[in-house]
Amino acid sequence: MNYLITGGAGFLGAALSNRLNRQGHHVRVLDDLSTGDPSALDPDIHFTRGDINDRPKLWTLLQDIDCVYHLAARVSVPESILFPRDYTHVNVGGTATLMEAIRDAGTKRIVLASSGAIYGDQKEALLSENLLPHPRSPYAVSKLSAEWLVRTIGELAGVETICLRVFNAYGPGQRIPAAHPPVIPNFIRQSMQNGTLIYHGDGNQTRDYVYVDDVVNALVSAGTVQEIDAPVINIGSGTETSVRELAKLVIDITGGDPEEVFNPRAGSGVSCMRADISLAKEKLDYVPLVPLDMGLRLTMEKDPQFKNGS
Ligand code: NAD
Numbered sequence: 001m002n003y004l005i006t007g008g009a010g011f012l013g014a015a016l017s018n019r020l021n022r023q024g025h026h027v028r029v030l031d032d033l034s035t036g037d038p039s040a041l042d043p044d045i046h047f048t049r050g051d052i053n054d055r056p057k058l059w060t061l062l063q064d065i066d067c068v069y070h071l072a073a074r075v076s077v078p079e080s081i082l083f084p085r086d087y088t089h090v091n092v093g094g095t096a097t098l099m100e101a102i103r104d105a106g107t108k109r110i111v112l113a114s115s116g117a118i119y120g121d122q123k124e125a126l127l128s129e130n131l132l133p134h135p136r137s138p139y140a141v142s143k144l145s146a147e148w149l150v151r152t153i154g155e156l157a158g159v160e161t162i163c164l165r166v167f168n169a170y171g172p173g174q175r176i177p178a179a180h181p182p183v184i185p186n187f188i189r190q191s192m193q194n195g196t197l198i199y200h201g202d203g204n205q206t207r208d209y210v211y212v213d214d215v216v217n218a219l220v221s222a223g224t225v226q227e228i229d230a231p232v233i234n235i236g237s238g239t240e241t242s243v244r245e246l247a248k249l250v251i252d253i254t255g256g257d258p259e260e261v262f263n264p265r266a267g268s269g270v271s272c273m274r275a276d277i278s279l280a281k282e283k284l285d286y287v288p289l290v291p292l293d294m295g296l297r298l299t300m301e302k303d304p305q306f307k308n309g310s
Contacts, residue, residue, distance in 0.1 A: 002026045003223070004065045006052055006098065007072030008045075009036030011174045012113065012166075015212050016069060016219050018042050023220075028061055031072065040173055052094030055101055062105035067223045070098055070150070071113045073142075078180045080139035091142035095149045103157035110159060111222045112150045115143040116167035116208065116236060121270050125240075128276035129165070129232050136270055151231050162222045167236035167275045171212030171295060172303035184209065187247060188299065188306060191256035199262045203244040208236035208275045211290035211298070221284040230283045236275025237288045246292075253296050 008017040008029030013036065021027045021042045028046045031038070038047050050057040052072040062068070073091045074080065080087040095112070102110055119127045120134035135141045147163045154161035170184040190197050218235040241249075247260065280286035290298070300306045 001066045001223075002028075002064050003067055003069060004028045004030065004061055005069045005071060006030050007036065007070070007113075009033060009038045009041060009047070010071060011171075012169060012212065012215060012219075013069075013071045014040035014173060015171070015216050016071070017045055019216050019220060021045050028065070030057070030061055035075070035175060035177070052090060053097045055097050058098060058101035059105060062101055062107055065105070065107055067109040067111065068098070068102060068107055069111050069113070069219060069223065070095065070146075073113070073146075075139070076177075076180045077117065077137045077139045080137050080142070084138035087138045087142050088145075091139070092145045092149070095146040096153075099149055099153040099159075102159055103153060108160060109223065110150060110154065110161050111219060112146060112161070112163040113219070114147050114163040114165045114232065115140065116165050116234065116273060116275060117270075118144040118147070118165060119273070125272050126274055126276045127234065129230070129234055129279055147232060160228050161231065162225075162228055163232045164218055164222055165232055165234045165275075166215055167208040167210050167234070167273060169210050169212055169215050171299050173212070174299075174303075176305065183207075183243065183246065184250075184296070184299070185303075185305070187250045188254060188296070191250050191254040191258045192306065194257050196259045196261055197247050199243055199247070199260065201264060203247070203262065204242050205270065206240035206242045206272045206274065208238070208240055208273050209246070209292055209295070210235060210237045210275075210288060211295035214288045214290055217289075218280060218284055218286045221286060225284060227283075230279055233280050233283060234275040234277055235280055235286065236277055237292070238275055238277040239292070240272060240274035241292055249293055249296060253293070253300065
């Protein structure tokens, strides 16, 4: 099959691109490299640097493509609170631009990487797809808007669509930006360097952490599954872990002795997140294979960022 992967030089995108390439498929990647790194891609992958709002470039890249994976996005919740206009431009405007190009090119299928963040804070502990979304950040709003653009334009144009609501993905290759680093690689690095683990809020908030290979399994399945009769599907581990429990695991695995600090004013305002993954099991044969302790060990072993305790 021929695939176009937007945001394919990013953390999840590169893992997906390499997997499909190694399975013998033809993979094209479009990425503006705002956070992505093309050196993470296998050399035989066709890489184009460009913006998701560049319609002529999209049109060219879409020729002969069977399925598009749309992962290009700005991805930081705190940054989106500072720059909602940029997030809307890339995540919503870019999705509309892509859907126009897909419609006109006659592409058969699009798989969107949406986010568990669209649920926000809910009364139910287990988050299932039929809950009313309650986004708590411009990032979450942008992902929910992207879902509806994909679904609506897809339905009008006869394009097959699947939106995967990915929960907190982690694994080798995840960047650690200085501002707003993701919790898992940041905790690993801080613990290895005997630095500081900062808990946002009281540290009792839970998240559903899902290993990158499990997310890629779900994406691959969504690109190939015959029957598409569920427009949105959760992808997580199906378990929840508090930030304190996560820190304890990381400290045990790294053997570090970091200082632990609480920042009660920080946090996303979302207390508990656990994905109901029954629909993914039913529709995509999805079974998460990597428990958190194993995933943390694999991340430390495989990610060059953590070699030599750095
Ligand atoms: P990432 O930042 O590593 O990947 C995003 C990629 O998009 C980067 O390579 C970046 O350079 C590219 N990009 C950004 N703006 C672009 C633009 N205007 N034009 C073209 N390319 C652009 O992040 P990731 O964690 O790999 O996330 C990939 C996708 O999965 C995103 O859509 C994100 O919303 C979604 N997602 C990720 C997670 C997670 O925990 N990592 C959870 C839920 C959803």
